Amino acid sequence: MTETRLETQGLSRHFGALTAVREIDFKLDAGARHALIGPNGAGKTTFVNLLTGVLRPTGGRVLLAGRDITAKPQAERVKLGIARTFQINRLFRGLSVLENVCIAVAERVGAATSMIYPAGWRTDVIEESMHILATLKLADAARFRVSELPYGRQRLIELAIAIGLKPGVLLLDEPAAGVPSAESHIILDALERLPENIAVLIIEHDMDVVFRFAKRVTVMVRGAIFAEGTPREIETNPQVRAVYLGQAAERRANA
Amino acid sequence: MSDAARSAAPAAIAPRLDHPAARVLMRRHHLRWWEALPWLAAMVFYFAFPDYLGFGTELLIAILFALSLDLALGYAGIVTLGHAAFFGAGAYAVGMLAFYGIWTEPITSLSLAAATAAVIGLLSGLVLLRTGGLTLLMLTLCTMALLEEAANMARAYTGGFDGLPSLPIAPVFGVFEFNPLYANTQYLYTLGALLICFAFVRTLIYSPFGQSLTGIRENLLRMHAVGSPVRRRLVVCYTISAALAGVAGGLWAQTNAYVNLSVLDLDRSATVLIILILGGHGRLYGAFVGAVVYLALEHFLAQIYPTAWQLGLGILLVLIALFARNGILGLGETLWRRYGTRLDGS
Numbered sequence A: 001m002t003e004t005r006l007e008t009q010g011l012s013r014h015f016g017a018l019t020a021v022r023e024i025d026f027k028l029d030a031g032a033r034h035a036l037i038g039p040n041g042a043g044k045t046t047f048v049n050l051l052t053g054v055l056r057p058t059g060g061r062v063l064l065a066g067r068d069i070t071a072k073p074q075a076e077r078v079k080l081g082i083a084r085t086f087q088i089n090r091l092f093r094g095l096s097v098l099e100n101v102c103i104a105v106a107e108r109v110g111a112a113t114s115m116i117y118p119a120g121w122r123t124d125v126i127e128e129s130m131h132i133l134a135t136l137k138l139a140d141a142a143r144f145r146v147s148e149l150p151y152g153r154q155r156l157i158e159l160a161i162a163i164g165l166k167p168g169v170l171l172l173d174e175p176a177a178g179v180p181s182a183e184s185h186i187i188l189d190a191l192e193r194l195p196e197n198i199a200v201l202i203i204e205h206d207m208d209v210v211f212r213f214a215k216r217v218t219v220m221v222r223g224a225i226f227a228e229g230t231p232r233e234i235e236t237n238p239q240v241r242a243v244y245l246g247q248a249a250e251r252r253a254n255a
Numbered sequence B: 001m002s003d004a005a006r007s008a009a010p011a012a013i014a015p016r017l018d019h020p021a022a023r024v025l026m027r028r029h030h031l032r033w034w035e036a037l038p039w040l041a042a043m044v045f046y047f048a049f050p051d052y053l054g055f056g057t058e059l060l061i062a063i064l065f066a067l068s069l070d071l072a073l074g075y076a077g078i079v080t081l082g083h084a085a086f087f088g089a090g091a092y093a094v095g096m097l098a099f100y101g102i103w104t105e106p107i108t109s110l111s112l113a114a115a116t117a118a119v120i121g122l123l124s125g126l127v128l129l130r131t132g133g134l135t136l137l138m139l140t141l142c143t144m145a146l147l148e149e150a151a152n153m154a155r156a157y158t159g160g161f162d163g164l165p166s167l168p169i170a171p172v173f174g175v176f177e178f179n180p181l182y183a184n185t186q187y188l189y190t191l192g193a194l195l196i197c198f199a200f201v202r203t204l205i206y207s208p209f210g211q212s213l214t215g216i217r218e219n220l221l222r223m224h225a226v227g228s229p230v231r232r233r234l235v236v237c238y239t240i241s242a243a244l245a246g247v248a249g250g251l252w253a254q255t256n257a258y259v260n261l262s263v264l265d266l267d268r269s270a271t272v273l274i275i276l277i278l279g280g281h282g283r284l285y286g287a288f289v290g291a292v293v294y295l296a297l298e299h300f301l302a303q304i305y306p307t308a309w310q311l312g313l314g315i316l317l318v319l320i321a322l323f324a325r326n327g328i329l330g331l332g333e334t335l336w337r338r339y340g341t342r343l344d345g346s
Helices: A044-052 A074-080 A097-108 A123-135 A151-164 A184-192 A207-213 A231-236 A238-254 B002-018 B020-027 B033-048 B050-075 B084-099 B106-128 B133-153 B184-206 B208-218 B220-225 B230-256 B266-279 B286-304 B309-323 B327-345
Strands: A004-015 A018-029 A033-037 A059-064 A082-085 A169-173 A199-203 A216-221 A224-229
Touching: A004 A044, A004 A199, A018 A044, A018 A059, A018 A199, A018 A224, A033 A044, A033 A207, A044 A074, A044 A082, A044 A169, A044 A199, A074 A082, A074 B220, A082 A151, A097 A123, A097 A151, A097 B020, A097 B208, A123 A151, A123 B002, A123 B020, A151 A169, A151 A184, A184 A207, A199 A207, A207 A231, A216 A231, A216 A238, A224 A231, A224 A238, A231 A238, B002 B020, B033 B050, B033 B184, B050 B184, B050 B208, B050 B230, B050 B266, B050 B286, B084 B106, B084 B133, B084 B230, B084 B266, B106 B133, B106 B230, B133 B266, B184 B208, B184 B230, B208 B220, B208 B230, B220 B230, B266 B286, B266 B309, B266 B327, B286 B309, B286 B327, B309 B327
Parallel strands: A033 A199, A033 A216, A082 A169, A169 A199
Antiparallel strands: A004 A018, A004 A059, A216 A224
């Protein structure tokens, strides 16, 4: 019996007359490798924004390890263990790669409120950040400015920052988006090396990534859950093929 | 077994902290030899130009004011056109205490100036920092305009448009008098205050807190996403910045022995912004370079072209905006890097 890390009950979000997310009941267990797929505009990113607290739901609840966090702001949810990466890089572009991770780690260990000693004295923060970069094979890039790196490696920094928060739940919003397919294996390798115990929810359009990484797949269509199952079940589900995978396959064929 | 593990642990740690990137972070706050130069220059100025110490004092105050703005604008990215509100709050705090004979001891007066400005910074920051961009810019401007108008209307206390003249300021440490003709005491006193404030700002920006401010400036949304209480950080930073501006204003009132509405006007806010952008914001020493260049140009251009000196300044600003977005220091860094890589490349 695995514990449920993150759960939503009847989670909804309207924007005026538009229902972006409709009555979603969803569970993410410890150690989960769960993919969320669906056509553009299905409400996947809105759903993630509801989970992280960027948006407030218009209905329903979000539970973290059984505790209601629906009313908690984003920063507090991070402290409670929900981290995310962004579909489009949101990095400290003018700072070095190591500093990017250090800022996240310093925030997590509560160093960031200290004003009276130099950040350089927190060797624990620097060391942990270097360790994270090493596990993502980014150590050689640590001293470069983020803006000097190729996009594929910048995507890894998104991941490094999230790992620096030691999350219990990790939400990955299209981690391979914008990465040339020749480089996407870097992302996949990194994902496969994530600590096993983290519950991971990944939004991804690249089906190769989804089917290689995920153990369960949820398909969202027009704000609601359309189907859920193992990658195999989803792949062979004729309805899913009709609304989504067919398109993706066609797109791939046309490309 | 456990002994072996313990002895093995440091060996595993060492290479990571040995990485060049880690070393850069661990050493960044170390003092460099050239950081003594501004202070040496200030002492040389004291002995070499005894007739210009009034000008020198003005310069030191401008540096402190620009430094306070740098903390808010350069490090935390808080765009403000109303920083004179805090300069003026500090100046009027000192001025009113002295004028009505309530408190004339200069150093404690300065602390009160800092406290007054900090309170105004905190209260306005709690409201203003919920906004950003142009809205924030306008609201900071409004705050300053409201204070200016309040000072104008509260004639009975502030002297209104005429201000408060001939402030009695007690001797520093009970010994060193402020002499209006020879600004020696004013200069050294201001230099001392600047040194202390600078040491404070320098410590702050290299601290983990300062690092998180840089993070907020670089990417606000990401800071939310790493769990940073962004608004609280900004309010704290804004309050500290206000307190430092208050010290600058207090020094201005003390060394000039008067205070008037000019401490609260847009001209002062705009000038300090120009100084900082000229020197280079977010750079700690940008305030120094900017203030020296601005005031020196103002001084000498005004002598040469009394009617059109602002034209020269305008041209310089256009050049900076076109070719050196990061100010004079930024330009210097770019040139240094280019020159440096050429040396490495050969």
